[in-house]
Amino acid sequence: MILTRLQCPHCGEPFEPVDDRRVFVCDGCRQSFSPSPSVEGAVPSTELVALERAVVRPQRPLPAEGKIVLLPVWFVPIRWDALNVTVGAWPTEVRLPALGLARTQLLIKFASHLTRARGAWETLPTSRLTHAPAELAMEDAFAVSELVVFASVEGWPRDEQADRVEVPLGPPRLLDLPCQLDGLRLTDLVFGRSQHFEAGDSLRDQREEMALSLNEIMS
Amino acid sequence: MSSPPSTAAGLGINCVQCGGVLRVKRDRALLQCEYCRAGFLQRSDGEVDLYAPVGPVDRRQAARALAQQLRLHGIEDFAVISGTLFHLPFWQVNGKVVGWQCYEERETLERDTAVQEHLAPRTRSVEETVSRDISLSLPACDIRGFGLVGVASQVETLPLKPLLVERLPDDQRVCLPVRTAEAAVRAARLSCSASMLPRRAARVRQRIQLIRTQLRLIYYPVWRLTYSSGGAHFDVTIDGVRGKVLRGSYPQRVRAGLGGWLAAAGLMGLLAPLDMAGGFAVWLVWAMARARGLGPPPAVSHLPGWLSDDLRPTRTVVREMEP
């Protein structure tokens, strides 16, 4: 067994060991850190590794009610071309919220909603916004994404493939999805999907910072 | 919302920062120092960690438990000839099972109307995602001879410490695990896959992922005492944590509720997967102990008459409820 000290590798700031949390955000340098993904047969590093994050640009005006929060979401490309299947209108990436592991079934349902949503997105060039800590590390995201694909694509895999087909997933990226959080109702401002969401406690209101960031881009 | 039982117990590991005791959080991979509050994440380095309950009962306490049990049966005159403390290995698998499944479920029909007799049973198709937290223990070798089957509920609350095999005294034996780590995880996965489906499911398509899996070997201490009474020798095994008689034989025939207990264990699949090699491992250790001068085998009937009810095979499964 190896023990990883939960602290910022850059500034030594200690991280609180919160149940289920695997992505930690430093209050000092504001960077995100996560345990290195485990590779079969290799001893994992005892150090936390830095994680690149970016905020997705809202596609809708900020609603007046509720909090404006950033939901950490793993975006995992699906490489259908690696399989010999006709994709049609199937989703091309899994969008898996990285919070809410205590209610995994709800989480997959939410992920499936987001994954099925259409619409292009782009990231927001800003340094004003604060990333939230998250629960799912990259390897969790990989494992759960496979199930999200199964739950989101109708008619695939076919019966005879279900037990052995490999879902061809690309490298995951942890992005922050701007959302309106009104009580326990979370509505994302990119794809417009709404969901009952209980894991919003760790998400703080960033209405002001978001408005300023959007203004900066406009001007 | 349900969450796995919290493990207030430590793992006998100290903080590298201040030397304080590290406590395991509800999320078992996270540890926090009781003193300086430093947080740690524990991960596997590929090696299996061995743990044992803190402070097993000593031989004197084991003999006292035997005396108590014998007195219940009116036996006062006996002498303990020898005693060996065995450490019996159990795989403990903790983690979260997440899955997707599709199946057809046959709807139950009332059988009392003539009309329905002619109807084919209706089936409904179900597609769902499932998830559960699991904590289950599987014997890592054939431990039936000791009267112990599963230890999940025991180790859930027991303070554990790393087991240092090389530091054990001479009168203690460590049984080798015969079931491999891979086999334990496979068994856990299989048991989860099956438990996720209703009994009437047909045409099943299922994908199960075990995430945040933690695997460790828990060595559960069991004393084996040999005693003499009325000119004959008898063996008895005693739970090394609770100081209770697990099973044994004695000079008087008793009624035992063993049948139902074993049947329950069999149903839970805890007895079936044990392979013959497991028996060999225990035999080997046993033979070694014998060679070192343990008493003669039981001379009279070998009645597995006493079984501790608390040590029924158990699995702790916390099911997530839909809102």
Ligand SMILES: [Zn+2]
């Ligand atoms: Zn920092």
